[in-house]
Amino acid sequence: MELKYVTTICPYCGTGCGLNLIVMDGKAVGVAPYHRSPVGSGKLCTRGLHAAAALAEWRIEEPLIGGQPVEWDAAIAEAKKIANYQGDEIAVAISSRLTNEAMFLVASFAREILGAANIGIVYGGTGASTAKIVDFGKADVVLLIGDVMKKLPITGNKLYHVQKNGGKLLYLGPQSYTAVQADVVVIADEYTELPTELADAIAAAKNPVVAYLANDAAASAIAARLSAKTAILYDTNNGRAATALGLGSFVLGEKTKALFIITETPEMEEDIYATLMPSLANLELIVAVASNATYISDAATVVLPAAASNEYPGTVTSWEGRVQKVRAASAAPGGAKCPCEIISLLADGKYAWEDKAKIFADLVAAVPAYGQIVYEEIEKPEGAFIKEA
Ligand code: SF4
Structure with missing residues (x-):
């Protein structure tokens, strides 16, 4: 039996409390306090204390087309058909629970490859705090x-x-x-x-x-x-990054024919997904990148199974603008892949996905709010701050 503690960030709200995931034989089984975190100083709320459960429930483990399991190649080929649509025919809805790096890659893919006119976050709101x-x-x-x-x-x-x-x-x-x-x-x-x-x-x-x-x-x-x-x-763990990346709230447009959507953690956002459902009925194509089964994955034409928070490395930005490291505590289940890898596959390798420090450096260069943050600084328990608004 191998037991280890992996220091990471709570996947739930935008406070950004540090915690230790207890990992037994490669599987997150519990949570222990991380006393060096300047955010919570070891304190966690009930949700944070159950962060390991978020990795286990209602997971999607293989690609699906029409609800049936398929190989990754077939699912990627089907998902790429979204590029047949143009401009305001394509809507892109992004989870504000993705890491900074994954969110940056998805936004880049939506703008540069899909040319989507309608890009927003599924849930969370917008705004840049001036207080800490x-x-x-x-x-x-x-x-x-x-x-x-x-x-x-x-x-x-x-x-x-x-x-x-x-x-x-x-x-x-x-x-x-x-x-x-x-x-x-x-x-x-x-x-x-x-x-x-x-x-x-x-x-x-x-x-x-x-x-x-x-x-x-x-x-x-x-x-x-x-x-x-x-x-x-923010009551999602990375809503502040969405604001920095210029992503407003998602609203399905009247001309939308195809939707690309990334979802995560069903118990928090399932009500939001439910409100979207009636307007999805008339779409010709829904591509869902999903860590967990939701109404959205049930309705999707093609589902690409994704790793969840704390199954792939990166950074997140708290409501204060504090950028902190999240670490891969356990492997994603079955054939699920890092969201960054999925975007790279859809973009025919245009985006390198494995080197998260490189993606973060690209983000810093492209997004003024991230200023001059150096990746190594984020290793510190207090993380590093983006610029105030
Ligand atoms: S849900 Fe929010 S307040 Fe609770 S432990 Fe997680 S980050 Fe902290």
């Missing part, structure tokens, strides 16, 4: 809009530093666990304006921060009118 976790400890007032602690529990845990240091937590949103923690609370299921008592408190603050979920458009509109640092919180 340490700013919670320096703020005299933090305004929370929406139930942010439920979606990002360890980020929520850090918000206690506001009160510990004499600052005040304000809350606007529905009745929730987040509301219970706040000093000043305005309960509202919907919001378009900031109530006067909260607006006055922000105006009087020296170092205010406003925190809200990246997919909360109403909160974003309120925050845009305030003079405060913003903590824009």
Whole structure:
């Protein structure tokens, strides 16, 4: 029996907590704290404690055409038929749970090879924070809009530093666990304006921060009118990278005939996939790169089975803009391949996929927000930061 700990990043929300996956005979079987992580300092929420399970459930292990197993060559040939469509006939929906490197390759493939006009992320929202976790400890007032602690529990845990240091937590949103923690609370299921008592408190603050979920458009509109640092919180683990890569939210266009979609982790996003289903019925071709079985893989013309988070190496970017290393703890099941390899196969080898440091260097050169980050810096427990917006 071989037992090892693999230090990596939680695959769930955009807080980016470090953790150790416990790997027995090549299979992730559990999670242990990683105390050197400056993000959670060893603390994990319930989802993070069950990160090993994400690698095991409802996996797709072989390529499928029309729901039937086929060889990889046949599946790639079928998937390449998407190039027969052009411009706004092709839509590309990308999971914001891919690594930075995989997301960069998919976006490059969509733009350069497919010439797709409609490219976006399946779920997660957009926005670039100007605050970091340490700013919670320096703020005299933090305004929370929406139930942010439920979606990002360890980020929520850090918000206690506001009160510990004499600052005040304000809350606007529905009745929730987040509301219970706040000093000043305005309960509202919907919001378009900031109530006067909260607006006055922000105006009087020296170092205010406003925190809200990246997919909360109403909160974003309120925050845009305030003079405060913003903590824009993603409840997917790499939504911040999608914003840096210029990927907005995915909306299926009226002219779409063919869809290329990358999905991951069914229990988190299955509701989102379900809402897409009625509009997929009229498509002529659906190519799904999928780690897990979902409504989307059931509906797809061709399914290319992919490795999931922590089955292939790379980096992810937390809501703070902290770039950290994810490591391949266990092998992908059956014939599933690294998403980067799948893109390379579809692009006839135009994109090299094995050297993740090289892909990251290409990303840094192409995406200004990643500035001058050197790959080796990311090895450190604290990672490296992209530029603030
Ligand atoms: S707060 Fe987010 S990143 Fe941290 S353990 Fe929980 S789900 Fe994972």
